[in-house]
Amino acid sequence: MKLTEARDYLAGIIAGDFGWFGLAKADGTMERALCLYRRRKAAGGGGAVGGAEGYGVLPLTLLIRAGLNGSEADDLAQSVVDSLPDGPVNVAGAKAFISRRQRQPNALGTDKRGVYEFSADFDLYYERGIADGISG
Numbered sequence: 001m002k003l004t005e006a007r008d009y010l011a012g013i014i015a016g017d018f019g020w021f022g023l024a025k026a027d028g029t030m031e032r033a034l035c036l037y038r039r040r041k042a043a044g045g046g047g048a049v050g051g052a053e054g055y056g057v058l059p060l061t062l063l064i065r066a067g068l069n070g071s072e073a074d075d076l077a078q079s080v081v082d083s084l085p086d087g088p089v090n091v092a093g094a095k096a097f098i099s100r101r102q103r104q105p106n107a108l109g110t111d112k113r114g115v116y117e118f119s120a121d122f123d124l125y126y127e128r129g130i131a132d133g134i135s136g
Contacts, residue, residue, distance in 0.1 A: 001058050001126045005092035007036045010062070015083045016076050026063050031115050034080070035063040039121065058124040064105060066116050073116035077105040081120045096126040 003023055011021045011034075018034050020027045026035040039059035064080050066073035084098050105118035 001056065001092060001094065001096075001124070003036060003038055003058075006058055006060060006124055009089070009091040010034075010036065013083055013085065015079045026065065028111065028113075030065060031067050032076075033065040035065075037061045037063065054128060055125045056128050058126065060122055060124055062120045062122070064118040064120065065111075066118060068114050068116070070116055073118070074107070077107075077116075077118035077120075080118075081105050084120070084122060091124065091126060094127045094129075096124055099123045099125060 007021060007023055014034065016032070018032050019030050020033040022033065022035040024035070024037055027033045037060065039061050041059055062080070064077045066076040081100070081102075081104060084100055086100075087097065089096050089098065099122060101121040101123070105120045108117040108119055110116050
C-alpha cells in the first residue's frame with residue numbers, strides 16, 4: 001500500500017479543520033496541519049501477517065500541528081486520535097484495520113513560532129494483493 005493511499009483515506013475521516021495534509025514533510029508555515037510519516041518498524045517487527053497471502057503492515061506516525069492555544073491544541077489533537085477507527089475499514093479498495101499504539105497523542109511541545117505539535121503512532125494492516133497492485 002502506498003503512503004498516499006493511507007493519507008487520502010485518513011484525510012476523509014479525521015476530525016478538525018486542517019488546511020494541509022502532507023506526506024513526510026510538515027508545512028511549518030501553517031498553524032493547523034497534518035503530516036503522515038512511515039515509521040521504520042511496525043509493532044511486532046512488521047512484514048506480512050498471515051503469510052505471503054495475508055496482510056501487510058504500514059507503520060505510520062501522524063504529526064499534528066494544532067494551533068497556538070495550548071488547551072485548544074490538546075483537544076484538537078485528541079479529536080484526531082479519536083477519529084481513527086477501531087474496526088475494519090476499506091483503504092484503496094483493500095480490507096484494512098488500524099491498530100493504535102496509544103489512545104492519546106504524544107505532546108511534542110511547540111515549534112519556534114509557538115505552534116503546538118503532537119504525534120500519534122499506529123499501524124495500518126491491509127489485505128495484500130489488492131493494495132499491493134496484485135490481482136487474483
